[in-house]
Amino acid sequence: MSGFARLSGVAATISLMSALPLISGEMSARADNALWSSIAERYLGSALEGSWDEGEALFQTASFTIDASDSDMVPQVNGRSLDDLQTFDLGHLALARDARRQQNCLAEAVYYEARGETLSxxxxxxxxVLNRVRHRAYPDNICGVVYQGSERQTGCQFSFACDGSAERAPRGRAWRQSQLVAKHAMLGFAPQVTRSATHFHTASVNPVWSSSLVQTRQIGYHVFYRMPNRAERDLIDRGV
Structure with a gap:
């Protein structure tokens, strides 16, 4: 074998060896992503079936379960430690806990404000609620929006937060459906139906603030409004 051939063979071997970690890392990442995709599909499938065990001490994010009271446990996903999943960061656990809290706040708003309404x-x-989270005039998180003003006897953005309704714990099928609605809304699965509304009231009342907004539509017993643009604001100010 010529010297050139030997050098070429060595170079090819070195190139292959240097590429192995990259190939291995890419394959591992793909495997992890496939696992998370599978987990998400199973989670969404169970959510769509409306499975919910009231009073459970554990909460679920994807298909892995974390005991919120036990900070020393090593979470497992399909028998694999989360440390083994290169695409998972333990910092995600704090995000998961906060996401569950935000979901509960949204479900409470749905339950107390609209449990007698149709699914739409x-x-x-x-x-x-989510439109307000995205609007600069309101808090940037769901719980902040839902309970804005609740520290005062008057001034709540959502009436249930001040009128004592929340003292009666949510329960039954209506609560399970409210949880499901909140999950779907937060995941972005719900079609937009209010035309960018940030306010609503029941059809039986006519609050003073409604005249400063643009009505978008009525759904069931609720009338919805959005913030006016500059041209619309000028017309409203002129009483047109």
Missing amino acids: GQMAVAEV
Whole structure:
């Protein structure tokens, strides 16, 4: 074998060896991503079936379960430690806990404000909350929006937060459906139905603030409004 051939063979071997970690890392990442995709599909499948065990001490994110009271446990996913999953960061656990808290706040808004409404009416209330989260005039998180002003006897953005309704714990099928509505809204699965509404009221009242907004539509017993643009604001100010 010529010297050139030997050098070529060595170079090829070195190139292959240097590429192995990259190939291995890419394959591992692909395997992890496939696992998370499978987990997400199973989670969404169970969510769509409306499975919910009231009073459970554990909460679920994807298909892995974390005991919120036990900080020393090593979470497992399908028998694999989370440390073995290169695409998972333990910092995600704090995010998962906060996501569950935000989901509960959204479900409470749906339950207390719209549990007697159709599914579309319930999704519309959830949409209003999320529209406010995205609007610079309101808090940037769901719980902040839902309970804004609740520290005062008057001034709540959502009436249930001040009128004592929340003292009666949510329960039954209506609560399970409110949880499901909140999950779907937060995952972005719900179609937009309120036309960018940030406010609503029941059809039986006519609050003073409604005249300063643009009505978008009525769904069930709720009338929805959005913030006016500059041209619309000028017309409203002129009483047109």
